[in-house]
Amino acid sequence: MGTKHLYIETYGCQMNEYDSDRIKNALDAEPTDDPKKADIIIVNTCAIREKADQKAFSGLGKYKSIKANKPDVIVGISGCVAQLYGDTLLKKIPHLDFVLGTRAIPKLPEIISNIESQKRRTVETSYDLEELFEVEPYHKRGKVTAFVSVQQGCNKRCTYCIVPQVRGDEVNRPLPDILKETTNLIEKGVKEITFIGQTVNSWKENGYKFGDLIRAAGEIEDLERIRFTTSYPRDITKRMIDAMKEVPQVCHHLHLPVQSGSNKVLSNMKRTYTREWYVDTIARLKDAVPDITISTDIIIGFPGETDRDFQETMSLMREIEFESSYSFKFSPRPGTPAAEYEKEQTVDPDIASARLSELQAFQKDITEKKNLSRVGHIEEVLVEGESRNDPNFLSGRTDHNRILNFKGTKDLVGKTVQVRVTEGLLNSLRGELVK
Numbered sequence: 001m002g003t004k005h006l007y008i009e010t011y012g013c014q015m016n017e018y019d020s021d022r023i024k025n026a027l028d029a030e031p032t033d034d035p036k037k038a039d040i041i042i043v044n045t046c047a048i049r050e051k052a053d054q055k056a057f058s059g060l061g062k063y064k065s066i067k068a069n070k071p072d073v074i075v076g077i078s079g080c081v082a083q084l085y086g087d088t089l090l091k092k093i094p095h096l097d098f099v100l101g102t103r104a105i106p107k108l109p110e111i112i113s114n115i116e117s118q119k120r121r122t123v124e125t126s127y128d129l130e131e132l133f134e135v136e137p138y139h140k141r142g143k144v145t146a147f148v149s150v151q152q153g154c155n156k157r158c159t160y161c162i163v164p165q166v167r168g169d170e171v172n173r174p175l176p177d178i179l180k181e182t183t184n185l186i187e188k189g190v191k192e193i194t195f196i197g198q199t200v201n202s203w204k205e206n207g208y209k210f211g212d213l214i215r216a217a218g219e220i221e222d223l224e225r226i227r228f229t230t231s232y233p234r235d236i237t238k239r240m241i242d243a244m245k246e247v248p249q250v251c252h253h254l255h256l257p258v259q260s261g262s263n264k265v266l267s268n269m270k271r272t273y274t275r276e277w278y279v280d281t282i283a284r285l286k287d288a289v290p291d292i293t294i295s296t297d298i299i300i301g302f303p304g305e306t307d308r309d310f311q312e313t314m315s316l317m318r319e320i321e322f323e324s325s326y327s328f329k330f331s332p333r334p335g336t337p338a339a340e341y342e343k344e345q346t347v348d349p350d351i352a353s354a355r356l357s358e359l360q361a362f363q364k365d366i367t368e369k370k371n372l373s374r375v376g377h378i379e380e381v382l383v384e385g386e387s388r389n390d391p392n393f394l395s396g397r398t399d400h401n402r403i404l405n406f407k408g409t410k411d412l413v414g415k416t417v418q419v420r421v422t423e424g425l426l427n428s429l430r431g432e433l434v435k
Ligand code: SF4
Pocket: 154, 155, 156, 157, 158, 161, 162, 163, 164, 198, 199, 232
């Protein structure tokens, strides 16, 4: 396998990015950026919104001609769309060789060797829990940040969400495994770890809770920064807040999806908290970590959302003033309760679009205002590499998760430096290195 070339196209969240790196490691193949040079092509998919799974299908369509010219190339689909549609994908996509479910990455080498020896198309979507965390991700040399998965699946049942269907119930990774992977990454030069899980802060294992995981990670020598995502509001406990306050490596930024400011909509989504509870949780977090910044996710046009419900969401946006927010129009996913509600209580798509534009325009102003307010301040930046837009600039993130670009030389990559902010833009800051 060592000489094979792998091209992998990834859609969706950090979990998928992490799984793509696990796939690279499982196959021990040489990653390539050119699908025409690949021996194995994999599209790692996301099913969270209808658009995302359509993208995955068109992603796969692109490789039809490559397969026609080079019949030995192996083309596969992995991730949530693979899990959701299983063997129907083989019927639908004739040039597809395998379908790999969300929990089947450890089986991939065997699947590939069977396809090579027997030319048999394969579907593997079983939930084998024993090997679940067995393959660690590929790590690109020189990268200073890395994800570490602490959990697979989700036990919540938000009525719009397909994740529990495609990733199964929550399974938490043992603490020693998490710490071992983290320590290995630090030895390779990583400075910042982001723990990832569908509801990362519900992690518990062998009597330990998420706050204990943060404290244990804080003991790892040379680990400079700890982040985690995605937190579930209801699972924010005193133990977790205390750990965030007391472990110095924990970054002062939290992504905490609220989804709606209307209690009626929250209840229909089965989010298990109220608006008041969410606001109070933010207050408790700010009490403990006064400079913490909060970002969120919002769904607009959930079935039955009235103008009044939407105005409640807007009033929450004004009350909290999130640092940033990811907002989307509701998209019904097959087999979820909300897809059934949608049949009777659809929000007119034009109304939903207008609400989304209003919310996004408001957020843009707030984000710009917050970024501008940083001008003149000195920020600590972990330098991640060259800026994507200009090789004369370096790029890194502040403790509060803002991207900060500044002029500097490559030897600063991996170092934490002080940068004075000179400009606040919509998606980033600009600054100058403090001598
Ligand atoms: S918490 Fe809700 S939205 Fe998040 S993955 Fe679980 S079911 Fe989906």
